[in-house]
Amino acid sequence: MRASDRAYRALREEILDGVLAPGAALAEVEQANRLGVSRTPVREALARLEADGLATAASPRVLQVSELSAASITALYELREALEEQAARLAAMRREPERFAGLRSRLQLSPGQLASGDEGGLRDYYETVDALDAELDAAVANPLLIGALRNARLHSARVRRLARQHPERLRAAASEHLLIVEAIIAGDASLAAHATHVHLHMSLRHALASIEARQPDGHRVA
Amino acid sequence: MRASDRAYRALREEILDGVLAPGAALAEVEQANRLGVSRTPVREALARLEADGLATAASPRVLQVSELSAASITALYELREALEEQAARLAAMRREPERFAGLRSRLQLSPGQLASGDEGGLRDYYETVDALDAELDAAVANPLLIGALRNARLHSARVRRLARQHPERLRAAASEHLLIVEAIIAGDASLAAHATHVHLHMSLRHALASIEARQPDGHRVA
DNA sequence: TCTTCCCGTTATGTATACACTACGTCGGGT
DNA sequence: ACCCGACGTAGTGTATACATAACGGGAAGA
Numbered sequence: 001m002r003a004s005d006r007a008y009r010a011l012r013e014e015i016l017d018g019v020l021a022p023g024a025a026l027a028e029v030e031q032a033n034r035l036g037v038s039r040t041p042v043r044e045a046l047a048r049l050e051a052d053g054l055a056t057a058a059s060p061r062v063l064q065v066s067e068l069s070a071a072s073i074t075a076l077y078e079l080r081e082a083l084e085e086q087a088a089r090l091a092a093m094r095r096e097p098e099r100f101a102g103l104r105s106r107l108q109l110s111p112g113q114l115a116s117g118d119e120g121g122l123r124d125y126y127e128t129v130d131a132l133d134a135e136l137d138a139a140v141a142n143p144l145l146i147g148a149l150r151n152a153r154l155h156s157a158r159v160r161r162l163a164r165q166h167p168e169r170l171r172a173a174a175s176e177h178l179l180i181v182e183a184i185i186a187g188d189a190s191l192a193a194h195a196t197h198v199h200l201h202m203s204l205r206h207a208l209a210s211i212e213a214r215q216p217d218g219h220r221v222a
Numbered sequence: 223m224r225a226s227d228r229a230y231r232a233l234r235e236e237i238l239d240g241v242l243a244p245g246a247a248l249a250e251v252e253q254a255n256r257l258g259v260s261r262t263p264v265r266e267a268l269a270r271l272e273a274d275g276l277a278t279a280a281s282p283r284v285l286q287v288s289e290l291s292a293a294s295i296t297a298l299y300e301l302r303e304a305l306e307e308q309a310a311r312l313a314a315m316r317r318e319p320e321r322f323a324g325l326r327s328r329l330q331l332s333p334g335q336l337a338s339g340d341e342g343g344l345r346d347y348y349e350t351v352d353a354l355d356a357e358l359d360a361a362v363a364n365p366l367l368i369g370a371l372r373n374a375r376l377h378s379a380r381v382r383r384l385a386r387q388h389p390e391r392l393r394a395a396a397s398e399h400l401l402i403v404e405a406i407i408a409g410d411a412s413l414a415a416h417a418t419h420v421h422l423h424m425s426l427r428h429a430l431a432s433i434e435a436r437q438p439d440g441h442r443v444a
Numbered sequence: 445t446c447t448t449c450c451c452g453t454t455a456t457g458t459a460t461a462c463a464c465t466a467c468g469t470c471g472g473g474t
Numbered sequence: 475a476c477c478c479g480a481c482g483t484a485g486t487g488t489a490t491a492c493a494t495a496a497c498g499g500g501a502a503g504a
Contacts, residue, residue: 002457002458003457003458004457004458027485027486028485028486029484029485029486037458037459038458038459038460039458039459039460039486040262040457040458040459040460041457041458041459043266043486043487044265044266044269047266047269047270048269048273051270051273053365053366053369059466059467060465060466060486061465061466061467061484061485061486062485072365072366075364075365075366075367076366078308078312078362078364078366078367079308079364079366079367079370081308082304082305082307082308082367083304083305083370085304086300086301086303086304090300140300142297142300142301143275143294143297144275144294144297144298144300144301144374144377145297145300145301145304147275148301148305148370148373151370152366155366224487224488225487225488226487226488249455249456250455250456251454251455251456259488259489260488260489260490261456261488261489261490262487262488262489262490263487263488263489265456265457281496281497282456282495282496283454283455283456283495283496283497284455
C-alpha cells in the first residue's frame with residue numbers, strides 16, 4: 001500500500017478515536033517523523049484530511065484537528081438529514097427489494113442480540129448498520145451522493161465514539177433502522193425519508209444529551 | 223499566490239469550460255510542463271480535482287477528466303435536490319429576512335434586464351445568482367453543508383456551460399429564484415424547499431433537453 | 445497466426461534539498 | 475513601561491533526484 005494512504009488512514013483513525021484531540025496541531029515534519037515516512041505522503045494525507053473537514057487551517061501556516069462542538073454536531077445532522085433522507089427516498093424508488101431482504105432479517109434479530117449484553121452482539125449490530133450503508137450506496141447508484149454520504153459518515157463515526165451508546169438507545173436505533181428498511185422494501189419513498197428523519201432526530205437528541213452529560217461545560221468539548 | 227493554487231484553478235477552469243474534455247488524460251509531467259510549475263504543486267492540484275469529482279482515476283496510473291453524461295447530470299441534480307432544499311429550508315428557518323431583501327429587488331428586475339437581450343443583463347443576472355448562493359451560505363451558517371453545496375455548484379457550473387441557456391429559460395429561472403427568496407424572507411421553510419425542488423426540476427429538464435438537442439447520440443456526451 | 449512472456453520505457457510514488465514566508469523574540473526608541 | 479521594527483528561526487512551498495511499478499511492444503514458442 002502507498003505510504004500516503006497509510007499516513008492518511010493512521011491520522012484519520014487517530015482523529016476519529018480522539019487520540020488526536022480537537023485543536024491538536026498537525027505539523028508535517030512532526031507527523032512525518034512519527035509515522036516514519038517523508039513529508040511528501042504526509043502532506044498529501046493532511047490535504048485529504050482538510051478536504052474531509054477533519055482538519056481545519058487555523059492560519060496559513062497551522063493545520064489543526066477540527067473542533068467537535070454541539071454546534072458542529074447539529075450542523076452535521078443538518079447535512080445528514082439532507083443526504084440520508086434523499087438516499088432513503090431514492091433507494092425506495094429504485095425498487096430493488098431483494099437487496100434489502102437480508103438486512104430486514106438481521107435487523108429483526110438485533111434487539112435480541114443487543115439485549116444479551118455481550119460484546120459480540122454489539123459488534124454484529126454495527127456490522128449490520130455498515131451493511132445497510134453499503135446497500136444504500138449500491139441502491140442509489142449515485143457517485144456524487146455516495147461521496148457526500150461517505151464524508152458525512154466519517155464525521156458521524158467521530159461523534160459516535162465520543163457519545164457513549166446506551167443499550168436502550170441502540171435497540172431503539174435498530175427498530176428505527178428496521179422501519180427504514182421495510183419502507184424501502186415496500187417502495188414507499190415518502191415513508192423511507194420520514195423514517196430516516198425520525199431516526200436522525202432521535203440520534204441527534206441522544207448524541208447531544210450524551211456529550212452534555214459528559215461535559216457539562218459545553219466549551220470543554222468545543 | 224501558491225503555485226499549487228494556480229495549478230488547481232487553471233485546471234479546474236479548463237475542465238469547467240470544456241477545454242479539457244471529459245476523458246482527457248491528466249498526467250503530472252505533462253501538466254507541470256504546460257503550466258510551468260514542478261510536479262509537486264500539480265500533484266496537489268490533481269488530488270484536489272479528484273476529491274472534487276472533476277477528475278476520476280480510470281486505473282491506478284491514469285487520471286482522467288470526469289465524464290459528463292445524462293446519467294451523471296441526473297445524479298448531480300439528485301444531490302442538489304438534497305442539499306439545496308435543505309439549504310433553502312434552513313435559510314427560511316434562520317429568520318434573517320433583511321439579508322435577502324436586496325436580492326428580492328434585484329431578482330424582480332432580472333426579467334426586464336434579460337429581455338433587453340444585451341450581454342450586460344445576462345452577466346448581471348449571473349452575479350445575482352452568485353450573490354444568492356453567497357447569502358444562502360451565510361444564512362445556513364453550516365460549514366459542512368456549505369462545503370457540500372460548493373462542490374455541487376462546481377459541477378453545476380460545468381453543466382451550465384455545456385447546456386446553452388435560452389433567454390426564456392433564464393427569465394423563468396429568475397422568477398423561480400424570486401419565489402425561493404420570497405419564501406425565505408417570509409420564513410416559510412416548506413415553501414422555500416418546495417420552490418427549490420420546482421426550480422431544480424425545471425432546470426434539469428432544460429439541461430437534459432439542451433444536451434440532447436446538441437448531441438442526439440447520447441454516447442457522444444458520455 | 446495467436447498467445448504469452450520478457451524487457452524497456454514511462455509514468456507515478458517517495459525522499460530530500462533548497463527557497464521563502466510568517467511568526468516570535470529581542471532590542472531600541474519614545 | 476509600552477510600542478515599533480528588525481532579525482532569527484522554524485515551518486511550509488517548491489523543485490528535483492531517485493525508486494518503483496505498470497503498461498506497451500516485441501520476440502519466441504505453440
